[in-house]
Amino acid sequence: MKLYLAQSGLQVEDLDRLNIIHVTGTKGKGSTCAFTERILRSYGLKTGFFSSPHLVQVRERIRINGQPISPELFTKHFWRLYHHLEETKDSSSCVSMPSYFRFLTLMAFHVFLQEKVDLAVVEVGIGGAYDSTNIIRKPVVCGVSALGIDHTSLLGDTMEKIAWQKGGIFKHGVPAFTVLQPDGPLAVLRERAEQISCPLYLCPPLDALEEGGPPLTLGLEGEHQRSNAALALQLARCWLQQKDHQGIGELKASRPSPLGQLPLAPMFQPTPHMRLGLQGTEWLGRSQVLRRGSLTWYLDGAHTCSSMQACVRWFRHALHRLEKPSKVSEVCILLFNSTGDRDAAALLKLLQPCQFDYAVFCPNLTEVSPMDNADQQNFMVTLDQVLLRCLEHQQHWGRLHEEPAGLEPTGPGSLLLAPRPPHTHGPSSLVFSCISHALQWISQGRDPVFQTPGPPQGLLAHPVAASGARVLREAAAVHVLVTGSLHLVGGALKLLEPSLSQ
Numbered sequence: 001m002k003l004y005l006a007q008s009g010l011q012v013e014d015l016d017r018l019n020i021i022h023v024t025g026t027k028g029k030g031s032t033c034a035f036t037e038r039i040l041r042s043y044g045l046k047t048g049f050f051s052s053p054h055l056v057q058v059r060e061r062i063r064i065n066g067q068p069i070s071p072e073l074f075t076k077h078f079w080r081l082y083h084h085l086e087e088t089k090d091s092s093s094c095v096s097m098p099s100y101f102r103f104l105t106l107m108a109f110h111v112f113l114q115e116k117v118d119l120a121v122v123e124v125g126i127g128g129a130y131d132s133t134n135i136i137r138k139p140v141v142c143g144v145s146a147l148g149i150d151h152t153s154l155l156g157d158t159m160e161k162i163a164w165q166k167g168g169i170f171k172h173g174v175p176a177f178t179v180l181q182p183d184g185p186l187a188v189l190r191e192r193a194e195q196i197s198c199p200l201y202l203c204p205p206l207d208a209l210e211e212g213g214p215p216l217t218l219g220l221e222g223e224h225q226r227s228n229a230a231l232a233l234q235l236a237r238c239w240l241q242q243k244d245h246q247g248i249g250e251l252k253a254s255r256p257s258p259l260g261q262l263p264l265a266p267m268f269q270p271t272p273h274m275r276l277g278l279q280g281t282e283w284l285g286r287s288q289v290l291r292r293g294s295l296t297w298y299l300d301g302a303h304t305c306s307s308m309q310a311c312v313r314w315f316r317h318a319l320h321r322l323e324k325p326s327k328v329s330e331v332c333i334l335l336f337n338s339t340g341d342r343d344a345a346a347l348l349k350l351l352q353p354c355q356f357d358y359a360v361f362c363p364n365l366t367e368v369s370p371m372d373n374a375d376q377q378n379f380m381v382t383l384d385q386v387l388l389r390c391l392e393h394q395q396h397w398g399r400l401h402e403e404p405a406g407l408e409p410t411g412p413g414s415l416l417l418a419p420r421p422p423h424t425h426g427p428s429s430l431v432f433s434c435i436s437h438a439l440q441w442i443s444q445g446r447d448p449v450f451q452t453p454g455p456p457q458g459l460l461a462h463p464v465a466a467s468g469a470r471v472l473r474e475a476a477a478v479h480v481l482v483t484g485s486l487h488l489v490g491g492a493l494k495l496l497e498p499s500l501s502q
Helices: 002-007 012-018 029-041 071-088 100-114 159-169 183-196 206-210 225-242 272-279 305-321 344-354 383-400 435-443 463-474 486-496
Strands: 020-024 047-050 062-064 119-123 141-144 176-178 200-202 288-292 295-299 330-336 358-361 428-432 477-483
Touching: 002 071, 002 100, 012 100, 020 029, 020 159, 020 225, 029 047, 029 119, 029 141, 029 225, 029 272, 047 100, 062 100, 071 100, 100 119, 141 159, 141 225, 159 183, 176 183, 176 225, 183 200, 206 225, 225 272, 295 486, 305 344, 305 477, 330 344, 330 435, 330 486, 344 383, 344 477, 358 383, 358 435, 383 428, 428 435, 428 463, 435 463, 435 477, 435 486, 477 486
Parallel strands: 020 119, 020 141, 047 119, 141 176, 176 200, 295 477, 330 358, 330 477, 358 428
Antiparallel strands: 047 062, 288 295
16 A cells, blocks of 8 residues: 555654545444534634545545535546556556556545545444555544454454454554444553554543533434444544634533443533534435335445444334234335345344245345446456355345245246245245345335336246235335345335435
């Protein structure tokens, strides 16, 4: 990264001017960054925000004042950086271009410097110690959101190994904050901080900051977002304090640190700007609800066991809050996919308590057509590979309900693969070849935004699909949870919210 940065025309020292807030974690780091950026923007500061992955368009990864940069600005910086790297590449090197994520990281730094942002919130991609963003040497403050098991082939298969990687973003003398972690990972973070001489603090819970004032309203739904908001408040306040900014919140009486492991972060009264920022935070694809009359979409990119547990709690709580007239027929549907080395069987087992009437599986392909948006294509896998994985998910789901999942395609040209027959002990399941076909079957024309000329040939070829379509059309309300992969959620959002593609 130092070599690529130099070839791009920057030195590591140039990044010091960006006043960076660097955030890592397994779940919630993106939401924490979104809260932090929005809080500081409410103070009138010009913000940069680098995050990953994107949901619909790659421009979402680089934001100025909360908005993805324009297509024109993206194109300008992309080609300027590309040509500069081509012109300055080392002839002895076998690699002329940085990889996808490294390139976008470099590009974000160039954009933020040219746009003269007051600060940049930077989300770690994977891990921390060896992440491309860890070229940052002098952040203003660092944060660690909740840790969990993910990317085990890269980071290790224990929470302690993963905590070691995450703690790699700590810097000498730079304050860092963490949410409460399990004992093992927390001990590793503390050891890493001590080795690096980084002052590490434990965030008090959000309810402690609410004492003596009105409750805080969060723009993101779900109880799990409260710890992300608590971390964001500490990061924003620390940044403001480091920059001698006024209006950082009146200090409260401190509490003793739990178990005496880490010093507790300052207790303070959130300012009106902080409250406004928390309330105004938007972060698509995380605990997101789209209400379309009698059809409601619940979208959450949970893809680890811990984040899926939080997703299930949020979804069940959201359904419980609804006022349901007696004797009203409602249908509950799961739309799921999982990628990489994640344990899909474990994720599906966590979803069982939701008692879905139908489980639908499809790859993270918006459309079958190769003319689809390139920003959402994964060129590292084939269509056969992703469809086979969907069939494996269906098998896992079938085993959970003590019935084998069928594996026979419904025909050589069918859009519907391997449906399970109806049964009385668990939900029926279907596999579709793309997100669009899955949404067409689920919505049955109910969604006023997602409208298609007509169902593709073969969409209702199997009896389960045909009988299910009748059930869906006759239901008074339909609730759909889309989860398991942020890329699946992104593909669904592209179709359900066309404005995101404009």
